Amino acid sequence: MTALEVQDLVREYVVREPGTSRFRRRRRVVRAVDGLSLRVAPGESVGFIGANGAGKSTTVKLLTGILVPTSGTVRTCGLDPVTHRRDLARRIGVVFGQRSQLWWDLPLTESFRLLAAIHRLPADVWRPRLADLDARLGLGEFLTTPVRQLSLGQRMRGEVAAALLHSPELLLLDEPTIGLDVLSSERLRQFLRAERAEHGTTLLLTTHDMGDVQRLCDRVLVVDHGRAAYDGDLPGLVRRVGAQRVLVVDLREPVDPGLVTGADLLAVEEGGFRRRYAFSAESTTAAEVLAQVSRSAEVRDLSVEEPDIADVLRRLYAASGR
Amino acid sequence: MADRTPGPYRALLGSRVRAQVSYRTSFAADVLANVGIGLSEFATIYVVFSRTDELGGLTVWQAALVFALANVAFSVADLLVGHVDTLPTLVRSGTLDAFLLRPLPVLAQLATSDVALRRVGRVLVAALVFVVAWPRAGVDLDLRAVALLVVAVLGGAAIFSAVFVVAGSLQFWLLDGREAVNSITYGGSNAAQYPASLYSGPVRWLFCYVVPAAFVAYLPVLVLLGEPGPAGLPAWLGWCSPLAAVLLWGVALLLWRSGVRHYTGSGS
Numbered sequence: 001m002t003a004l005e006v007q008d009l010v011r012e013y014v015v016r017e018p019g020t021s022r023f024r025r026r027r028r029v030v031r032a033v034d035g036l037s038l039r040v041a042p043g044e045s046v047g048f049i050g051a052n053g054a055g056k057s058t059t060v061k062l063l064t065g066i067l068v069p070t071s072g073t074v075r076t077c078g079l080d081p082v083t084h085r086r087d088l089a090r091r092i093g094v095v096f097g098q099r100s101q102l103w104w105d106l107p108l109t110e111s112f113r114l115l116a117a118i119h120r121l122p123a124d125v126w127r128p129r130l131a132d133l134d135a136r137l138g139l140g141e142f143l144t145t146p147v148r149q150l151s152l153g154q155r156m157r158g159e160v161a162a163a164l165l166h167s168p169e170l171l172l173l174d175e176p177t178i179g180l181d182v183l184s185s186e187r188l189r190q191f192l193r194a195e196r197a198e199h200g201t202t203l204l205l206t207t208h209d210m211g212d213v214q215r216l217c218d219r220v221l222v223v224d225h226g227r228a229a230y231d232g233d234l235p236g237l238v239r240r241v242g243a244q245r246v247l248v249v250d251l252r253e254p255v256d257p258g259l260v261t262g263a264d265l266l267a268v269e270e271g272g273f274r275r276r277y278a279f280s281a282e283s284t285t286a287a288e289v290l291a292q293v294s295r296s297a298e299v300r301d302l303s304v305e306e307p308d309i310a311d312v313l314r315r316l317y318a319a320s321g322r
Numbered sequence: 323m324a325d326r327t328p329g330p331y332r333a334l335l336g337s338r339v340r341a342q343v344s345y346r347t348s349f350a351a352d353v354l355a356n357v358g359i360g361l362s363e364f365a366t367i368y369v370v371f372s373r374t375d376e377l378g379g380l381t382v383w384q385a386a387l388v389f390a391l392a393n394v395a396f397s398v399a400d401l402l403v404g405h406v407d408t409l410p411t412l413v414r415s416g417t418l419d420a421f422l423l424r425p426l427p428v429l430a431q432l433a434t435s436d437v438a439l440r441r442v443g444r445v446l447v448a449a450l451v452f453v454v455a456w457p458r459a460g461v462d463l464d465l466r467a468v469a470l471l472v473v474a475v476l477g478g479a480a481i482f483s484a485v486f487v488v489a490g491s492l493q494f495w496l497l498d499g500r501e502a503v504n505s506i507t508y509g510g511s512n513a514a515q516y517p518a519s520l521y522s523g524p525v526r527w528l529f530c531y532v533v534p535a536a537f538v539a540y541l542p543v544l545v546l547l548g549e550p551g552p553a554g555l556p557a558w559l560g561w562c563s564p565l566a567a568v569l570l571w572g573v574a575l576l577l578w579r580s581g582v583r584h585y586t587g588s589g590s
Contacts, residue, residue, distance in 0.1 A: 011587070013587075061419070064422075064423060065422065065586075066419050066422045066423070066586060067586055067587050068583075068586045068587045070587070082586070085422065086425040086426070086427075087425070089423055089424050089425040090425045092423075094423050096416065096419070098416075099415070099416030099419065099420070100416075100420075101420040101423070103337070105341055106337060106341060110337055113333065113337075114333050114334060114337055117328055117329065117330045117332075117333035117334070118330045118333075118334075118424050118425065118426060119424075119425060120329075120330065
């Protein structure tokens with residue numbers, strides 16, 4: 001059994017745009033998803049990353065049965081999401097960061113009551129589940145507040161709880177931390193980690209926030225022009241694009257240690273007391289760079305800067321010609 | 323709080339009713355406004371028909387019966403499923419996607435996503451007109467008449483409900499077409515309020531066999547009066563509104579299904 005199985009998935013949109021004459025409109029076919037294949041095992045946690053318009057949200061909609069593929073096959077929890085939409089709905093939870101699935105004019109607690117009724121959950125199942133979600137997400141303080149009056153952080157906690165009330169085996173999150181402050185998004189990530197550890201829930205999330213990927217996902221899928229541009233772990237992605245780490249050394253005396261093989265001198269700062277060396281993991285190690293510097297200069301302090309993940313993406317998208 | 327979880331539709335409708343009734347002043351104002359609209363529409367009919375002894379073969383009070391029956395049927399349908407034509411709003415807000423992520427049929431969720439209780443105002447006006455018009459229309463209240471009225475109201479409400487679903491379905495293609503489809507729903511309602519004998523041949527045919535508005539009130543009233551229908555509309559059709567409703571619902575559901583397919587992209 002796989003949680004997700006996608007084979008040669010293609011989805012096209014027809015865009016109508018103004019044509020040559022005033023009354024004629026040109027019909028243009030855009031491929032949002034272009035031959036995507038993917039397998040996700042139960043219990044995995046996969047981060048979907050990619051630029052705007054790379055096809056991430058479209059893929060989530062294809063996986064859940066909101067959209068029908070132009071060609072290719074999708075099996076979510078072993079089911080065809082289009083023909084088994086309602087069976088699938090009982091087994092997956094979906095959160096759209098930019099769209100609410102709660103009843104905006106009712107108190108938050110009413111949304112849970114309605115969802116319990118919709119999923120036909122008996123009271124002795126959903127009440128303890130809600131109490132558990134409440135304890136870990138801290139919903140209590142705003143359970144009786146109408147959804148339209150909630151802050152974004154509160155609403156997202158409500159959305160996630162709503163998607164998990166029926167204890168789905170697969171949780172799909174489309175940009176769950178978009179617009180959240182540092183503390184709110186960290187809290188949400190902690191909750192999702194705990195939920196996954198406890199229930200073995202499979203996670204798939206799309207995001208632009210590399211913090212989400214670093215903290216939540218053991219697998220990264222980079223989508224570009226509707227295709228998988230990379231599928232593997234995060235360190236592998238960093239190696240793949242050849243992003244560089246930086247060794248920062250503070251010296252006792254402002255001397256020049258000369259050429260360091262395998263590393264580039266990025267900058268000399270603090271009047272010669274601080275030097276920054278960039279190196280890539282393939283060509284050398286931090287210890288090797290440090291040893292070379294120490295030969296001719298006494299090192300007082302040092303730090304290693306990891307590659308900025310946004311920079312990794314920038315390199316990746318640039319390489320794909322975006 | 324009850325220990326048993328209620329069925330999904332009861333829970334959904336219950337939450338809508340509570341939400342509307344909880345704002346008492348605005349709810350009362352809405353009901354009153356609907357009473358006002360109903361009364362002014364009846365006034366139009368009264369003024370037109372009271373100018374002559376007979377128009378389209380009906381006296382003023384017989385026409386009032388047509389108005390009352392048509393209004394009860396339309397208002398009940400509007401109360402239950404009138405919000406189906408808000409579909410474009412639901413598409414834009416993403417609510418339709420949320421419906422697709424729940425284990426219930428989309429149309430059933432849409433129908434139970436609201437209930438326009440304010441329409442009770444129009445049902446009240448129609449009932450009042452009916453009570454006033456009945457003794458003046460010259461019809462006996464026997465078992466057959468009661469049976470016919472029940473059939474006409476249920477069939478009529480089902481016909482207009484199907485018309486609303488047709489109107490909603492069409493908006494999968496015309497995402498800005500609320501005004502256009504209102505011509506079908508409110509246009510059909512208007513057509514049903516007047517005796518079909520007033521319309522010329524092709525129009526009369528249209529409102530009987532395409533949009534079955536004549537089935538809702540005019541034909542049942544003809545049966546009550548024991549009158550033969552005008553050309554092309556035999557009066558016994560007055561018993562057939564449930565049949566017209568079933569046919570129209572068949573069309574409506576097919577159209578709805580292909581609308582959802584158009585939205586998810588498997589159609590067209």
